[in-house]
Amino acid sequence: MSTRFTSIQLTFILLGSLVLLFIVAPLAGMFLNTTPAQVFETAREAEVRDSIWLTIYTSLAGTLIFSVAAIPLAYLLARKNFPLKKLVTGIIDLPVVIPHSAAGIALLGFVSRESALGKMGSAFGLNFVGHPSGIAIAMAFVSIPYLINAARDGFSGVPVRLEKAALTLGASPRRVFFTISLPLAWRNILSGLILMFARGMSEFGAVIVVAYHPMVTPVLIYERFGSFGLKYARPVSVLFIMISLGLFIVLRWLAKEKK
Amino acid sequence: MLELRNISRRFADFSLQDVSFLVERGDYFILLGESGAGKSMVLETIAGLTAPDSGYMFLDGRDITCEKIQNRRIGLVFQDHAVFPHLTVGENIGYSLHSARLSREKKHAKVKAIANELGIGELLARRPGTLSGGELQRVALGRTLIQEPSILLLDEPLSSLDTRLKGDLRRLLRAIHRKGQTILHVTHDYEEALSLGTKIAVIHKGMIIQSGTPADVFHHPKSEFVANFIGVKNFFPANLVTEDQVVFAYICNNIRVRIVTDVPGGEGFILIRGEDILLSTLPVETSATNNFKGIIEEIVPNAGGIDVTINTGIELHALITRDSLEKLGLRAGNTCWVHFKATAVRFIIN
Numbered sequence: 317m318s319t320r321f322t323s324i325q326l327t328f329i330l331l332g333s334l335v336l337l338f339i340v341a342p343l344a345g346m347f348l349n350t351t352p353a354q355v356f357e358t359a360r361e362a363e364v365r366d367s368i369w370l371t372i373y374t375s376l377a378g379t380l381i382f383s384v385a386a387i388p389l390a391y392l393l394a395r396k397n398f399p400l401k402k403l404v405t406g407i408i409d410l411p412v413v414i415p416h417s418a419a420g421i422a423l424l425g426f427v428s429r430e431s432a433l434g435k436m437g438s439a440f441g442l443n444f445v446g447h448p449s450g451i452a453i454a455m456a457f458v459s460i461p462y463l464i465n466a467a468r469d470g471f472s473g474v475p476v477r478l479e480k481a482a483l484t485l486g487a488s489p490r491r492v493f494f495t496i497s498l499p500l501a502w503r504n505i506l507s508g509l510i511l512m513f514a515r516g517m518s519e520f521g522a523v524i525v526v527a528y529h530p531m532v533t534p535v536l537i538y539e540r541f542g543s544f545g546l547k548y549a550r551p552v553s554v555l556f557i558m559i560s561l562g563l564f565i566v567l568r569w570l571a572k573e574k575k
Numbered sequence: 576m577l578e579l580r581n582i583s584r585r586f587a588d589f590s591l592q593d594v595s596f597l598v599e600r601g602d603y604f605i606l607l608g609e610s611g612a613g614k615s616m617v618l619e620t621i622a623g624l625t626a627p628d629s630g631y632m633f634l635d636g637r638d639i640t641c642e643k644i645q646n647r648r649i650g651l652v653f654q655d656h657a658v659f660p661h662l663t664v665g666e667n668i669g670y671s672l673h674s675a676r677l678s679r680e681k682k683h684a685k686v687k688a689i690a691n692e693l694g695i696g697e698l699l700a701r702r703p704g705t706l707s708g709g710e711l712q713r714v715a716l717g718r719t720l721i722q723e724p725s726i727l728l729l730d731e732p733l734s735s736l737d738t739r740l741k742g743d744l745r746r747l748l749r750a751i752h753r754k755g756q757t758i759l760h761v762t763h764d765y766e767e768a769l770s771l772g773t774k775i776a777v778i779h780k781g782m783i784i785q786s787g788t789p790a791d792v793f794h795h796p797k798s799e800f801v802a803n804f805i806g807v808k809n810f811f812p813a814n815l816v817t818e819d820q821v822v823f824a825y826i827c828n829n830i831r832v833r834i835v836t837d838v839p840g841g842e843g844f845i846l847i848r849g850e851d852i853l854l855s856t857l858p859v860e861t862s863a864t865n866n867f868k869g870i871i872e873e874i875v876p877n878a879g880g881i882d883v884t885i886n887t888g889i890e891l892h893a894l895i896t897r898d899s900l901e902k903l904g905l906r907a908g909n910t911c912w913v914h915f916k917a918t919a920v921r922f923i924i925n
Contacts, residue, residue, distance in 0.1 A: 480624050481657040483644040485671040486722060495670075499661050 343557070350554045358551040364536065368559060371532040374448050375516030378456035379463070379509055386460055387505060390467030391497065395476075408465070411458045420525025423454055427526065446527045454526040455516030462515055463508040470504025471497060506571045514564055576600050577726050577759065582620060582630035591616055591781040594630070598726065598759050598774070603752045605772035606761045607792075609804065613781040614761040615654070618728045621759070622651040634725055650724030654731045656715040658703045664690070665699035668717045689717045693747065709740040713747075720751065727751070729760040733767055742924075745770055765805050769793070769844050770923045777801050808882075808892040809847040815840045815922060824922060830888045833864045833917040843924040849894030851919035854883065855912045856903055863914040867891075871909050874900070885913055 321329070358364050392398075393405065411419060427444035428434050437444055444450035474497050482492040498505075520534035528535060533556045541549035577598040584591045591613050598604040608614045619625045621632060623644035632640045639647050659667050669686040677685070690696045693713040703711060712732060719727060732748070733741045748771060752758055762768060768775050769789055776786035785797045792801065793810050813824035813832075817840060823831040824845045834845065853863065869887030876882070881900050883893045891913055905911060 475657070477653060477655070477657045478659060480622075480644075481651070481653060482659070482670065484622050484624070484647075484649065484651045485718065486645045486674060487670070488645055491673065496659060 354551040367536045374452040378452035379513045382456040394471035416521030420522035450526045454522040459512040459515035463512040466508025467505045470501030474500040578633045580631045603773045605768040605775045608778035650719035651728045656711040671722045813845045834920040836922045846921040852893035853914040867913045
């Protein structure tokens with residue numbers, strides 16, 4: 317590969333650097349304005365620790381529970397043609413394009429005590445509003461398209477011939493799915509799961525409508541900013557970013573190791 | 576025994592029309608046709624991967640036309656092997672044993688036995704990504720044979736292999752057939768058909784246009800397409816013998832032709848293209864080492880020129896131009912000389 321650049325390539329490099337700077341500069345600024353002592357001090361607060369833990373487990377639970385239905389749907393989308401398939405694909409992408417606060421309002425109506433789902437929950441003593449289960453639902457709502465789309469791409473990449481070969485070897489369609497299609501699409505699915513989990517953790521708009529309390533970290537950051545100002549919101553933000561990044565680096569690394 | 580009765584299937588730009596043939600137990604049945612003739616489609620229909628629009632299929636007397644794929648007891652080896660990339664060689668071969676009521680040890684022993692038979696016993700722990708084309712082909716074969724299918728369907732199994740590997744795999748396929756396995760093998764290569772088949776059906780544009788023994792099909796092509804497609808009418812069973820470092824192929828009645836080949840000896844077929852045979856009315860001296868005197872039996876014009884049949888003890892077909900025919904004044908019943916070079920004779924080991 318040539319190491320010399322044409323003028324257009326140099327222009328692209330310059331523009332690209334500006335984009336990178338645009339992403340890195342605010343984050344770097346926030347990190348530089350926060351001392352390790354402040355971060356450490358924040359990490360010792362029970363309210364912060366509880367909120368980070370709540371964020372992680374609600375997003376994880378939402379991702380895992382909804383994946384049980386999302387992965388088969390992705391398989392259908394990859395393998396079958398059916399009437400209104402384009403409409404279905406469009407519906408799946410809806411949560412990405414609608415404002416998340418509006419999604420929260422819609423969800424609130426869906427899970428409130430007056431709704432069918434809410435009544436069903438109440439029968440088991442569960443109130444979704446202001447409850448971790450409601451948070452998990454809100455997180456899953458806005459992040460599920462990432463999993464479905466990644467899994468669909470994964471299944472599309474599995475040669476149909478391999479599934480046919482498995483059928484001729486006497487495997488039932490169910491066994492073909494679990495032993496051929498799913499393992500071969502697994503890398504994409506895993507990356508979709510990680511993306512859904514990450515997107516769920518960072519969700520603010522939909523969650524704050526469904527559950528202000530208990531507070532997930534993005535809501536806590538917003539609350540500290542509103543009540544005490546920028547200075548008090550920064551250490552929590554830095555801590556949350558560090559934990560999120562650490563988590564995703566580990567998950568990505570594990571996914572790679574598995575491969 | 577596999578029987579196809581009037582199988583038809585229409586696709587957007589292609590259709591199978593009234594495909595019927597019978598593969599009897601123990602046959603090595605070759606479905607011969609150009610690429611795009613519908614060969615693979617026939618295999619996929621038999622295996623159940625595509626359903627026919629009309630017609631019936633019977634396997635060992637059982638109607639399998641609408642049978643589920645997994646219950647057909649048909650083994651299909653795909654042209655590109657379709658070995659599962661995420662499983663080891665051993666797991667690939669043992670894939671179909673999942674439902675068999677066998678202990679782990681017995682399953683493993685079965686996998687090991689079949690892998691050894693196919694010469695891939697050392698590869699059981701390897702991943703398909705690290706294997707050569709020939710090895711992958713054997714994994715695909717082993718994976719299919721372990722189910723002990725009533726019939727083994729092979730889709731162009733030799734097409735992706737180099738010449739040496741082709742020879743190895745042909746020997747292997749013959750060995751599998753000798754053990755009693757019924758095989759339906761799809762190919763576009765007439766050499767493969769001759770070398771392996773006990774029966775041949777020729778398929779063209781989704782229709783079976785001729786079927787029979789290799790001798791029937793090659794010696795008496797029923798249509799011009801078959802004759803042109805097969806291309807070679809001069810094919811004879813022969814025994815290869817080396818005498819004083821010169822290789823001869825002995826055909827029946829002690830007729831022998833000189834031949835240039837790397838094969839040291841054995842049974843097989845020789846092929847001589849009609850275009851490679853020269854005719855003369857006198858015993859002229861040429862560089863050709865095979866020279867025979869014979870009687871002209873028939874002169875038939877065809878698409879490629881004039882097909883002259885000469886009886887020299889064996890029937891040879893020479894393809895000449897109309898100009899040559901007129902210049903030499905050849906007539907049926909005349910005596911003429913046949914000449915061809917040792918290098919014009921191809922040997923296919925059987």
